[in-house]
Each structure stands twice: as structure tokens, then as C-alpha cells.
Amino acid sequence: MNAKEKKLYDILNLLGINYIRNEHKAVFTVEEASKLDIRIPGQHCKNLFLRNRKGDLHYLAILDETKHMDLKLLSKQIGSTSLSFASEERLHKYLGLKPGSVSPFGLINDIDRKVIVLIDRELTDKSIVNFHPNVNTATISVSYKDLEKFIKWHENKFYYIDIDNK
Structure with a gap:
């Protein structure tokens, strides 16, 4: 376990906040994670680190792993200029993470609380949600209420979004 992961567990x-930790080989995408030979109960999520056109606003979108994010619709929903994926450099600068390990728990590295969290409203009724603990060699399971407790504790702005893939 590295220092980033230990810092998270300490917090x-x-x-x-109760959590269950599942160690596994490194995975970088939802598709790779789905091929793991372990069963982790609960809702698996994907996390997208985004920026607006000017690059002065950054967002962490959290959604069901099976959903597709339409960035044009999202930008309209949140009243933003066009959105795109933020660079690896920005991911490291704001969340202290590397690609493949993006997680809401990276907020602990957002000292200035600049990242705005966008949560798929459908996640709020899930009892258990799963995320990387700031490394991509493990997955932790927490209750949705505890995830929200963590985000509120860190004091990043957060909003619910509606992602309809029907």
C-alpha cells in the first residue's frame, strides 16, 4: 500500500466511514475492470475528469459504469461552455492522480477545492458504490451516504446531474 492510499484510509x-477493500491487478478502464476474476458487490462507477473550454473550471463527473456521458448535453445541463477531458497534467495538478486511478477520493489532494463534483442522480439510491482508492490496484466499496459524507467533509462544490442513456 502506497502513501496516497494510506492517507485516504486514515481520513x-x-x-x-466503513469500507471494504478489494485488491486486484492494475486496471485502467471500466472494460478492464469488468474482466477481473473477482466479484465486488455494489454499483461500479466511472469517474471522468473534465474541463471547460477556457480551462478555468474543472469537474469530476461520477456515473454508473455502464452509462455514456454526452459532454454537449452535460455542458448545457450545468450551464458551462463546451467540456472536454482534462489532460494528464491537470489531473495530477488538481487531484494528484494518474489516468486509470481517477476517483472522488482524489479530492483529498484538491487543497484549494477547485474541482466541482457532478454526481449522477441515479447513484443516490444505491446502497454500495465502488471506486479506486487513488490507485488502480484496488477497489473500495462504501455506502453512497458515506461517499456524500466524504465529499461534504472536503467542502468541494457538488451537484447532481441527470444522465439519461435510454
């Missing part, structure tokens, strides 16, 4: 323990 989760401090907040009284």
Missing part, C-alpha cells in the same frame, strides 16, 4: 477512518 476514512477519521470520518467513521
Whole structure:
């Protein structure tokens, strides 16, 4: 376990957030994770680190792993200029993460609380949600309520979004 992961567990323990840790080989995409030979109960999520056209606003979108994110529709929904995926450099600068390990738990590295969190509203009724613990060699399961508790504790702005893939 590296220092980034340990720092997260220390904070989760401090907040009284229960989690279950599942170690696995490194995965970089949802598709790779689905091929793992382990069963992790709960809703698996994908996390997209985005920026607006000027690059002065950054967003972390959290959604069901099976959904597709239409960036044009999302930009209209949140009242933003066009959105695109942020660079690896921006991901490291704002969340201290590398591609393949993007997670809402990376917010602990967003000291200035610049990243705005966008949560798929459908996740709010899931009892368990799964994310990388800031490394892509493990997955942790937490209750949705505890995920929200963590985000509120860190004081990043967050909004619910509606992603309809029907």
C-alpha cells in the first residue's frame, strides 16, 4: 500500500466511514475492470475528469459504469461552455492522480477545492458504490451516504446531474 492510499484510509477512518477493500491487478478502464476474476458487490462507477473550454473550471463527473456521458448535453445541463477531458497534467495538478486511478477520493489532494463534483442522480439510491482508492490496484466499496459524507467533509462544490442513456 502506497502513501496516497494510506492517507485516504486514515481520513476514512477519521470520518467513521466503513469500507471494504478489494485488491486486484492494475486496471485502467471500466472494460478492464469488468474482466477481473473477482466479484465486488455494489454499483461500479466511472469517474471522468473534465474541463471547460477556457480551462478555468474543472469537474469530476461520477456515473454508473455502464452509462455514456454526452459532454454537449452535460455542458448545457450545468450551464458551462463546451467540456472536454482534462489532460494528464491537470489531473495530477488538481487531484494528484494518474489516468486509470481517477476517483472522488482524489479530492483529498484538491487543497484549494477547485474541482466541482457532478454526481449522477441515479447513484443516490444505491446502497454500495465502488471506486479506486487513488490507485488502480484496488477497489473500495462504501455506502453512497458515506461517499456524500466524504465529499461534504472536503467542502468541494457538488451537484447532481441527470444522465439519461435510454
